Amino acid sequence: MSEAISTSYLECLLKSWQAKPAESRAWLNQLRAQAIDCVSTQKLPTKRDEEWRFTDISPLTTLPYRPSQPDSALKIEDVQHLFLDDAKNRLVFVDGHFSQSLSAIAEPAALIAGNLSALLSAQASILESHLGQYVPFDHNVFAALNTAFLQDGAVVIVPKNTVIAEPVHLLFIATQHEVTSYPRCLLIGETGSHVTLIEDYAALQQAAYITNSVTEISLAGNAHAKHIRVQRESTKAFHLANCAVALAHASNYQSVSISLGAQISRYNLDVRLTDEAAECTIDGLTLISDRQLADTHTCIDHAKPNGTSHQQHKCIADDAAHAVFNGKIIVRPQAQRTNSSQSSRNLLLSKTAQVDTKPQLEIFADDVKCSHGATVGQLDQEEIFYLRSRGLSETAAHNLLTYAFGAEIISRIPVSSLRQQLEQAVLDQTQSNPS
Amino acid sequence: MIIANSPTILSVQGLRASINGTEILKGIDLTVRSGEIHAIMGLNGSGKSTFAKVLAGHSAYEVTGGSIQFEDKNLLELPPEERARAGLFLAFQYPIEIPGVANTQFLRLAYNTVQTQRGKEELDPLEFDDFVREKMKLLEMKPDFLDRSVNEGFSGGEKKRNEILQMALLEPRLSILDETDSGLDIDALKIVANGVNRITNKDNATILVTHYQRLLDYIVPDFVHVMQAGRIVMTGGKELALELETRGYDWITANKQPVAGVSA
Ligand SMILES: Nc1ncnc2c1ncn2[C@@H]1O[C@H](COP(=O)(O)OP(=O)(O)O)[C@@H](O)[C@H]1O
Ligand SMILES: [Mg+2]
Numbered sequence: 017m018s019e020a021i022s023t024s025y026l027e028c029l030l031k032s033w034q035a036k037p038a039e040s041r042a043w044l045n046q047l048r049a050q051a052i053d054c055v056s057t058q059k060l061p062t063k064r065d066e067e068w069r070f071t072d073i074s075p076l077t078t079l080p081y082r083p084s085q086p087d088s089a090l091k092i093e094d095v096q097h098l099f100l101d102d103a104k105n106r107l108v109f110v111d112g113h114f115s116q117s118l119s120a121i122a123e124p125a126a127l128i129a130g131n132l133s134a135l136l137s138a139q140a141s142i143l144e145s146h147l148g149q150y151v152p153f154d155h156n157v158f159a160a161l162n163t164a165f166l167q168d169g170a171v172v173i174v175p176k177n178t179v180i181a182e183p184v185h186l187l188f189i190a191t192q193h194e195v196t197s198y199p200r201c202l203l204i205g206e207t208g209s210h211v212t213l214i215e216d217y218a219a220l221q222q223a224a225y226i227t228n229s230v231t232e233i234s235l236a237g238n239a240h241a242k243h244i245r246v247q248r249e250s251t252k253a254f255h256l257a258n259c260a261v262a263l264a265h266a267s268n269y270q271s272v273s274i275s276l277g278a279q280i281s282r283y284n285l286d287v288r289l290t291d292e293a294a295e296c297t298i299d300g301l302t303l304i305s306d307r308q309l310a311d312t313h314t315c316i317d318h319a320k321p322n323g324t325s326h327q328q329h330k331c332i333a334d335d336a337a338h339a340v341f342n343g344k345i346i347v348r349p350q351a352q353r354t355n356s357s358q359s360s361r362n363l364l365l366s367k368t369a370q371v372d373t374k375p376q377l378e379i380f381a382d383d384v385k386c387s388h389g390a391t392v393g394q395l396d397q398e399e400i401f402y403l404r405s406r407g408l409s410e411t412a413a414h415n416l417l418t419y420a421f422g423a424e425i426i427s428r429i430p431v432s433s434l435r436q437q438l439e440q441a442v443l444d445q446t447q448s449n450p451s
Numbered sequence: 452m453i454i455a456n457s458p459t460i461l462s463v464q465g466l467r468a469s470i471n472g473t474e475i476l477k478g479i480d481l482t483v484r485s486g487e488i489h490a491i492m493g494l495n496g497s498g499k500s501t502f503a504k505v506l507a508g509h510s511a512y513e514v515t516g517g518s519i520q521f522e523d524k525n526l527l528e529l530p531p532e533e534r535a536r537a538g539l540f541l542a543f544q545y546p547i548e549i550p551g552v553a554n555t556q557f558l559r560l561a562y563n564t565v566q567t568q569r570g571k572e573e574l575d576p577l578e579f580d581d582f583v584r585e586k587m588k589l590l591e592m593k594p595d596f597l598d599r600s601v602n603e604g605f606s607g608g609e610k611k612r613n614e615i616l617q618m619a620l621l622e623p624r625l626s627i628l629d630e631t632d633s634g635l636d637i638d639a640l641k642i643v644a645n646g647v648n649r650i651t652n653k654d655n656a657t658i659l660v661t662h663y664q665r666l667l668d669y670i671v672p673d674f675v676h677v678m679q680a681g682r683i684v685m686t687g688g689k690e691l692a693l694e695l696e697t698r699g700y701d702w703i704t705a706n707k708q709p710v711a712g713v714s715a
Contacts, residue, residue: 402547404531405507406561424551
């Protein structure tokens with residue numbers, strides 16, 4: 017894409033930005049202003065940028081979708097099917113805008129959760145010290161745009177030593193055509209707290225739109241968070257997402273990210289183990305078909321000693337779909353006795369499907385245990401024979417193994433209603449009929 | 452048990468098979484009748500697992516000669532799943548792990564597939580659960596074993612028990628147990644052997660593939676065959692296993708006659 021087009025695209029987006037809401041704070045206005053400045057000094061990435069070498073986002077410039085406007089006509093019956101029985105804390109955003117009437121918090125005494133604007137005065141200092149601090153936007157035009165447009169957002173604060181029993185479901189529903197929404201999430205886990213957060217992107221119709229989201233997670237000492245991310249956008253949509261996680265001493269972060277939707281999607285996940293003995297488990301599954309493109313870039317940064325990270329990423333690509341996984345692991349000189357493992361396993365279901373997988377290990381400490389491996393292939397013939405020798409037809413064996421490949425990641429989701437929905441989605445996408 | 456005039460379940464004649472152009476099986480003859488237990492012994496690499504996999508229909512092996520008759524069927528014409536549905540069962544030397552599929556789901560799928568073939572009722576998850584738990588008692592298996600992924604993270608012994616559990620569920624006419632004893636401690640070996648003994652009867656038959664005679668203390672064979680370089684070079688009764696235990700295999704090629712005579 018030419019520079020001129022790219023610049024005018026961004027200008028066009030910025031012009032569509034409207035006057036900031038009245039309840040805003042000076043620090044927040046300043047944050048937005050910085051982000052706007054950053055947008056104007058950046059360009060949209062192209063395939064010439066190393067970080068975007070497999071993912072061509074130039075189709076985006078043909079759709080300078082205006083920011084979405086709140087649509088209050090939506091009724092609970094329209095979206096209820098997206099709710100989860102076993103996640104009774106729920107914040108719902110429609111095209112990026114908070115919906116009070118669709119949201120519900122089951123544990124209001126224990127948990128601080130709500131829309132950014134509603135919490136700005138009560139949680140002023142904590143928000144000021146965290147919001148915008150983990151996802152830098154000076155070299156990331158999408159994060160800069162999200163921050164420039166920052167208005168509504170999901171804020172979840174888990175107070176010290178508090179265990180939140182019910183998962184917190186952040187549900188982002190796309191309802192409109194040809195708009196851009198800018199979802200924003202902030203999770204702060206205070207010392208010794210426990211929470212399960214579900215970040216869920218869904219659509220009511222097969223519309224073309226853009227989601228540009230930013231999620232920031234900060235876990236204090238000994239805090240535990242499980243983060244389940246489900247991207248099930250319309251397959252005509254564009255999904256561009258940045259998530260950054262900061263882990264303090266002996267904190268524990270477990271994430272499962274599932275990418276099913278979008279025409280083109282990009283998920284950047286940065287996890288920094290900022291203090292000793294932090295642990296993280298990062299699992300991902302991409303399941304795509306037709307001409308979908310799904311790109312996952314992760315970076316796990318071990319900055320301090322005795323950290324642990326385990327990562328398993330899987331892609332199943334059918335038809336002419338293209339999956340990308342780039343997994344960077346940094347072990348800084350101080351980060352002695354780091355234990356890190358990474359596995360990337362990829363299954364191609366058709367001759368025209370494509371996977372690009374790239375481990376990137378940057379290890380600067382000497383006393384570390386690091387392992388990594390990547391495979392790209394078809395189903396294992398020995399596994400197929402095992403199942404056929406038990407009476408399953410070749411097609412049934414094929415289907416079961418493909419399902420199993422995806423279900424292994426899904427099985428790590430600790431929310432059974434969501435797990436069942438996703439198992440069904442995997443089943444629907446992996447079952448071919450006898451030929 | 453050897454029963455006079457019992458029907459032949461398996462008849463293998465002059466079987467030759469190769470993989471990637473290398474001939475591994477070089478003319479095998481074997482007849483197995485209903486009610487019988489056969490042991491096939493031999494050193495590592497003699498072709499025992501190859502024979503087992505050719506019987507089960509593994510597509511990597513090319514059958515270049517001979518015939519296999521399984522009851523009234525020409526086995527070589529059938530794909531692996533139809534052999535299984537016809538009542539042939541192979542307990543694998545190295546059972547495959549399938550992360551992501553619960554054992555109970557897999558066992559029920561296999562069971563119902565074979566039941567349907569036999570014109571019998573399928574079981575729903577609840578009915579199957581009762582049924583499989585009963586069979587698991589036979590093998591002293593813990594109930595949590597049903598919810599775990601197929602063979603994933605199972606110890607060697609647990610994998611072998613899972614194979615025998617499948618044998619118990621599928622009620623095959625002919626079971627081929629490939630090194631089911633390897634990797635088992637003596638307690639686990641007794642449990643597995645006891646399970647097999649409870650399944651075997653006058654209407655089915657079993658081929659035990661092993662290179663130790665230890666298993667044969669608990670599952671007593673009617674015939675012992677020695678395999679060498681892709682051929683059965685000697686056949687005897689259960690005493691032959693003991694003799695192999697003390698004398699090894701070296702004497703066979705020279706001698707071709709067991710010292711302890713066969714009275715079958
Ligand atoms: N895929 C293969 N390609 C080539 N040779 C093989 C292959 N698999 C097995 N073999 C050879 O076949 C012979 C018999 O192996 P196997 O049947 O596993 O023996 P056993 O079970 O008696 O130990 C061995 O010499 C082995 O090296
Ligand atoms: Mg073998």
